[in-house]
Amino acid sequence: MLDEGKIFIGASFDANHKRVKAESLELKLANRHGLVTGATGTGKTVTLQALAEGFSAAGVPVFASDIKGDLSGVAAKGEPKDFLLKRAQEVGLEPYVNDQFPVVFWDLFGAQGHPIRATVSEMGPLLLARLMNLNDTQEGVLNIVFRVADEQGLLLLDLKDLQALLSHVAENAATLTTKYGNVAKATVGAVQRQLLVLETQGGDAFFGEPALELGDLMRTSHDGRGVINILAADKLMSSPRLYATFLLWLLSELFEQMPEVGDVEKPKLVFFFDEAHLLFDEAPKVLIEKVEQVVRLIRSKGVGVYFVTQNPIDVPEEVAGQLGNRVQHALRAFTPREQKAVKAAAETFRPNPELKTAQVITELGVGEALVSMLEGKGVPSIVQRTLIRPPAARIGPVTAEERRGLIQNSPLAGKYDTAVDRESAYEMLAKKAQETVAADQVAVEADAGGIGGIFKSIFGTGGGTRKTLSPGQSIARDVTRTIVNQTAGNIAAQIGKSVAGSVGSSVGRAVVRGVLGSLLRR
Known part of the structure; x- marks a missing residue:
């Protein structure tokens, strides 16, 4: 799995099915980000699991969302099934040893893992406006609300704090208008209605304390392996805007709080963003620009970001240009959009004179992929048709009983499980x-x-x-x-x-927010 600072991904083969070479990801280049794409059922989840196992074995913590629950099997020991043994032999993975990896389960709703919470002040007005689908005028009022909170020392922790402050702003609209510009009560009311929608979608469970400490995502086990943090996202996917905004908030918090480390021998954390298209769907231009900025700069913090999605054109060019390590599973090419996606995917690879990339993309079997990884001084390798190595852990989900046991025995058991409602x-x-x-x-x-x-x-x-x-x-x-x-x-x-007015409270410190929504930096 590990060979001289590399993560073994699989083996490439030529047109005559002759083994060409081992395909690996260099750890010192893993913070140059990556993209894993492919149609449903082509093996993206297994590839993600193999990468997560490789990073964990190298002592690199991982954060990944688990859309269908299948990734949770990384916490259970695999079984030496015949098809896995055959694949291991084909790619030259010998000996093939089954294993299990240290895992911490998370869940925004607290049902399938430790709850994850953030405060309203940490989220900031830009991401909240995106989360509530506010227009420009409504977002402007939300910015005023955060400025009032700053100036009056009112700490915004949960949704009832924000509701209370919105009511306070509406009651004092005439006074605030002379200082900040027009504050229409009707606009405040529209924001309050969107806030109620967010609350019914589960936002009330996400906003509050104890807030997540990022250090808890960057833990290693007693034997030096990186902990794989798995976010249960099956229920969360029913609120796709909340899912995308949460992951973007987490990425921005990592960017803001982690120190500059420059080029390192291996990443401090690797972040897998599954169903990445949800981040960019109907996103305003300013938000895409911020995402591009964070992705471009966060590598100097030692964080690698890997987007996982079905279609490579789901990721805007500004962001895709920052993704150096690529794994492309099979794509369909029946509709004009699918044909465009195949062409776009083929053009992103460094050409292989012995490979018709666009054609091969439509011919790949399950567990096969086109792979191009950065090597040497950060130059992409020539694209190769690759058989992906089998994971060492279980392929498929853990049982509900196994999950409960892992949560109860987690090193973070009890830290986040009970909500705290302090004065705000x-x-x-x-x-x-x-x-x-x-x-x-x-x-x-x-x-x-x-x-x-x-x-x-x-x-x-x-x-x-x-x-x-x-x-x-x-x-x-x-x-x-x-x-x-x-x-x-x-x-x-x-x-x-x-x-x-449903009025509320504060702890007496100014509100400080993340890089994607900051009005005031202290």
Whole structure:
């Protein structure tokens, strides 16, 4: 599996089925990113598993999403089945030893792994706007909301904090408009409605604390192998925008928090982004530019990013140009779009004079791929038709019982499992509203004390008979009742605003967000 700093991928063969050479990925070039593509059922998941095993054996932690659950089998020991033994012999993988690898399961919903949470402030307005599908005007209001949170020291942790602050902004729209520009209550209401949609899609489970510590994704086991972090994404795929935005947030957090290391002998972390087309579907140009920027620069942080998708044209050219290591499984070529994809895929490889690349792409069998890896000084190798090596671990999912046991015995068991709701914007704004109501009550009592003589002369001191009032006293009585009624109305209105606004709280530090949504960098 490992040979002089390389991950063995498989063996290439010529047109006469004669073995050409071993195809490997050099660890020192693995942070130059990669692309794994191919139609459904052509072997992408097995290739991903083989790569993940290779990185783990080299001591490199891995983060990968598991769309169908099949990748989870890397946590269980494989079986020496006949077809696997035959493939191992064909590619020259001898001895072929079955194994299992250290795995930590994650799940945004907490059902099939440790919960992953992020705070609203960490996500930032740009990614939140993308997540809620806001237009430019609505995104502008969301930026104002984050700026108000910064200036007033209101920490945004979960969705109720954001709802509370949106209500606060709507109530003070007239004042904020003079400082930040137009803040229309109707626009705030539209953002609040989209926030409710996000909540019903499971966003309320994702936003909160304890937030994920990135160091927990870069662990090694006691024997020095890299931990493979697997995100259960089968349920998450029903909310594709949440899935894509979460992975993009995670990538941006890695970019922002990890130190510069330059060229290293092996990556600090390898990140597999399955169903990568979801990241780019209907994405605004500014977001694609940010993704391209992060992919281009994050390699200097020692992070390798590998996009996995069915069609190579799913990845924009600006991003695809940064992906040096490529594995292309079979593609269909029945429709004009599929034919375009085959042509585009063939053109991305360094030509092999003995290989008709575009034709071979449509002829590849299951477990075969066209492979071109960076070598030497970062130059792509000539594309070769390659048989992919068999994984050492189980091919297929672990059972529900096996998964539960692995979660219970995980080194992170108990750290993220229970949500924490500390004081933040929701509680802070509620407290402020209560203080305002209390101040109004004090003012009413003070006003009532100042005219106590009038009360006494008009209403008497208690249970006595009602006094006959002079004309002057009747006027004073009417004025006093008017003052009291108006003040009580003000208190009721303030209480109504406090309740209807779903106001919230803060811990007293400015909001700092990731590179893709930052308004203020501290």
